[in-house]
Amino acid sequence: MKPTDTPLTDHPQNTPQETPVPNSQGKPQEQTQNHLESRSQAASNASQEIQQNLSTESSLHSSTDSASNPSTEPPRSTSADSAPTHSTESPQSTSAQDSQQPPAQVSSQDSSQETAPSAAEPAKTLPYKKIAACTAAVLAAVLLLTYLGVSIYFRSHYLFNTTINGQDFSRQTVEDARAFFAGQADAYTLKITESGGKTEDITGSEIDMSWNDSQALDQILKDQNAFAWPMEYFKETYKEITFDISYDKAALEKKVSSLKAVTAEPIQPQSAYPEFDGNSYVIKPEVYGTDLDSKKLLKQIHESVARLDEEIDLQKEGFYKAPEYTAESPKLKELCQTLNQYCKASITYEMDIPIVVDKTLISTWLSYDADFHVTLDEAAIRNWMTEFGRRYDTVGTTRPLTTPAGKATEVSGGTYGWIINEDVEFPALVNSIRNGEVVTKAPACDQTAASHAPQDWGGTFLEVDMTAQHMWYLENGTVVFESDVVTGKNSTPTPPGVYNILEKLSPTVLVGNIDPETNEPEYRSPVDFWMRVTWSGIGFHDATWQPAFGGDVYLWNGSHGCINMPYYNAQELYSILQLGTPVVVHY
Incomplete structure (x- = not known):
């Protein structure tokens, strides 16, 4: 660019201000300033206070520009591509100006524009701070207006998360709630759930139900803090109110008395109890039965109708007479432990x-x-x-x-x-x-005996078969000795039964019973081998007076009840027999 291509003003010191300097986006600073000023103008329209502040700052800026550049002539482009500007000055004046400001000075100014900001540059950055302040103010104003607007809204609407009698009325009006509950009364049905899942209904038409306006809905709205809506957004509000419901109480009581749950033959409740299951005592669960507390039920139905409740579960809500003890009763658990201890x-x-x-x-x-x-x-x-x-x-x-x-x-x-x-x-x-x-x-x-088997005498014993008039001695089930014998005659028979050897004597004298006529023993019989079976005088012994043994001798020459044996057989038996040995005597 040549210095002579651009006409100079009378105030060359302002040239750096009027010469475009590239900004961070590569656009001329003048365009950036115009863009920012248009944003500032839009912000000033949002707030009167901000506009006044902006006007004050603009005035100060204009004063600064006037002091540094008295000329009102708009800045001219120095670009080589700009169209030539027609000056009113003479060529001589132009030459004089050229002579007053050599080309080298212009080159120095261009260089200064590219490398460092001028003294007036800080004044140009002031709009950025103003824009930030304006934006914050506008945002605050918007938030405030939003808060106030929503607060005003909630003066006529229920707050967030407002539940009335189980129904969500968030952001709804009192009129909405009234309309809802009025409709509920028109189509009202109270479902009664019985034990086992059976149900019966009580309808509004059966009891001539009608709904009258309630001020309770208005009071809920009055009691809420509309300005606290931001906090209420995160809270739950539950309200239970009783409406001014009118119905025929006599018709309701008649309906209740006709319910099957009331008229059916009740099953009485049974408490839980310990039961032995074959291994231990366990708690048998309680049975609630179907015996209703009718007075309690009627009272609850009146209250439920007044609140427009939709269901009553007789078992869950405890209308059946409860058993005295349940499976979780501590006393019952303690009882079960005591029984199991036994x-x-x-x-x-x-x-x-x-x-x-x-x-x-x-x-x-x-x-x-x-x-x-x-x-x-x-x-x-x-x-x-x-x-x-x-x-x-x-x-x-x-x-x-x-x-x-x-x-x-x-x-x-x-x-x-x-x-x-x-x-x-x-x-x-x-x-x-x-x-x-x-x-x-x-x-x-x-x-005691030798064993608990049916033949409790064991394997070692004496056996006498009075029918065969024969005896055996067995040791561990094996016969080791046997002999013919003579048992008691018919008038003094040998008593059958199972005995044991009580006494062994050798020799001894056997003495009979005292004869009442002579007052003397009926007999005195010396023997060498005596093995007592009973304390009444029955035993085994040698009988040298017997002419024979076995057969039918006992019928015509039987003993007084003892078991007579040949001498040597009695001797042998005596030698091997032990006290206490069982003796089995039978026919």
Whole structure:
């Protein structure tokens, strides 16, 4: 660019202000300033106060420009591409000006414009701050107007999250609520849900229902703080009101009394209770039944109709008479624990087949009263012990057997066998149960036998077959000795039964009963080998006076009841026989 291509003004010191300087977007600063000033003008229209401030700042800016550039001539473009400007000055004046400001000075000014801002540049940045302030003010004004507008809105509308009688009336008017509840009354139905899920309805038409305007809806609106709507947006407001509902109370009560839930034969409630399930006591759940509290129900229905409630669940809301105890009752749980403590006991009696007294049997002996006090039925335990003794006491009972000769028969009577001492064992059993003991034991006995098998005399015993007039001695089931014998005659028979050897004497004298006429013993018989069976005088012994043994000798020369044996046989038996050996005597 040549200096002579651009006409100079009379104020060359203002040239930097009037010469366009590129801004950050590459646009002339003059265009940027015009754009910002138009935004400023728009903002000033939004607020009178902001416009005044902007006018004041603009005046100050104009004064600054006038002081630095008195000429009112608009700035001229220095671009080489601009159209030539026609000056009114003479060529001589132009030459004079050229001579006053050489081209080098113009070049210096161009360089100054590109490298550093002029002294007037800070005044040009002032609109940015004004625009920020204006924008903030406008935003604040908009927010304030919005807040006030919404607050005014909520003076006639319910706030956010407002629920009345279960219905959401957010941002609705009182008239909206009235219309809704009036419609509800017109089509009102109260559903009664019974036990088992059955339902019955009470309709508004059945009770001549009508809805009268209520001031409660207005009061809810009055009570709310419209200016607190921002906070209410995050809160829930629940209101329950009773409307001025009119209906025929007599018709309602008649309808209630006709409900099947009221007229049906009620099932009485049952409390939960402990039940033995075969392993332990568990709580059997309660049963609520269908026995209604009619007075309570009628009162609730009146209240529900007044509120326009839609449903009453008889069971959930507790209209059925409740059981006294439920499965969660602490007293019931404690009772169950106590019962199970008794059932921990297990007493095993060592019999031929073990007899076990455990939870299965013990549970039948347990009971509890209305106060949940547990009782162990000792009378029942006593009866069980008696039956236990009767089953396992074998003295005098009939036992089956097969003789060494192969004859099947049975034997009854005698003094040998089991006798359980029930008087001792009963309290021991009761204590074991109360203490929850686990024990294995033999029962307390007054008398024992070799085993609890049907032939409780075991495998080592003496056997006398009075029909065969023969005897055997067995050890561990094997015959080791046998002999013919002579038993009692018909007038003094040998008593059948199971006995045991009570005494062994060698020698001794057998003395008979005292004869009342002579006051002397009926006999005195010396013997060498005596093996007593009963304390009444029955036993095995040698009988040297007998002419023979076996056969039918006992019929014509039978004994006084003893078992007569040949001398040497009696001697041999005496030598091998032990005290206590069982003796089985039968026909």
